[in-house]
Amino acid sequence: MITNTERRSSAEQRLADLGITLPPAPSPLGAYVGAVQVGQLLYLSGTLPSEGGVPKFLGKLGGELSIEEGKSATRLAALNALALAKRQLGSLDKVTRVVRLTVSLVTTPEFRDHAKVADGASELLADVFGPEKTSTRMVSGVTSLPLGASAVVEVLLSIEGQSH
């Protein structure tokens, strides 16, 4: 029997409770795939803040893009990463940990608030998987990104029941 408490701790249940419907998994922009599983690790490709292949929240952090807009951008990119994971795994309940989150942001040279912007992705992942599965993180400010996007996230997950 699955209790209410256990159901609430499920990533899929949390998604439903949050009213989040995952977007379709984004199509690759070139000769790569969205996800590769090795043992208990699930590698996901970098994902953009895009809807239907069109980047949203364009511009530079520290320039025309506010921190709040930047947070929305990294959150949307993380939703696209979750869509890749869901397509690969069938259910996000198989995720045992968010291992690593890499965030690259297009910024002015003076920008300093990378951490606040990257929290848009980190907070979504904590909402979905629970704070006890929080990842390590690496963030940097770059010159340009594919399709003129303002952010890209790359997520590494660990998953259950994988033999080597």
Next chain:
Amino acid sequence: MITNTERRSSAEQRLADLGITLPPAPSPLGAYVGAVQVGQLLYLSGTLPSEGGVPKFLGKLGGELSIEEGKSATRLAALNALALAKRQLGSLDKVTRVVRLTVSLVTTPEFRDHAKVADGASELLADVFGPEKTSTRMVSGVTSLPLGASAVVEVLLSIEGQSH
């Protein structure tokens, strides 16, 4: 007995069929090594589009460097990565999957065609290992790279028969 079909699906055979001779494994530019194996993962250091230690295809994407030249640059960098893997493994036939490819390109702020340029590396890897072993990918546009290179690639491979 090894059949023709099996030989054709071998990475080493494919290299020969493509007429590709791998370059010597590039020397490290500092206090690091070319490859580290952990369990079934083989980590390779970032490799440049260099020949004999000299970077080729200099310049910025979106500036003096065309997309075709950029593709040649990422292809050459990936050849150097394969040379590191070959030296470590003895044979590229031990590779079971290209897990992850990270590409950083020196670009103008306006450049958007990162995916086309990174395909120079991805297409080489697909030619050598077969499309069924295609990797995940993360691409960004950066300010500068070691030795003034225009591109760097970092390849993560999985390999067979490794106990933990």
Next chain:
Amino acid sequence: MITNTERRSSAEQRLADLGITLPPAPSPLGAYVGAVQVGQLLYLSGTLPSEGGVPKFLGKLGGELSIEEGKSATRLAALNALALAKRQLGSLDKVTRVVRLTVSLVTTPEFRDHAKVADGASELLADVFGPEKTSTRMVSGVTSLPLGASAVVEVLLSIEGQSH
């Protein structure tokens, strides 16, 4: 019985011999954690050249920051990474290999000496863990980093005795 030779090959002993006292593990700047362990891999978050949360060695490589200052910056960032690992593991003697080191530096577009600057981190890691545990490496020059820092390092370690 532990012989002198074995004690000398211990990372904790080496730290003591070098007169290095690790700083307190740096606090996360946002919704992430310092370290995540998966099987025999220990992922660490990106760490800055900071003391007590304040970045040191500010400026751009190729501009106001010399190569020697840059080396001090990546060394300090690597010390912060070791502090994260020590807190997670209890003892650095559990580290079996430095697998991968990623270094991002804030540079002018003309800067070419990334490898020399990244060696500040690599040489510290070799001093502590021994040259036989040297890592792979990936270095790039970026536009900006969190808190206006000039460098960030990300370290991936393998550790002993982990079942999967």
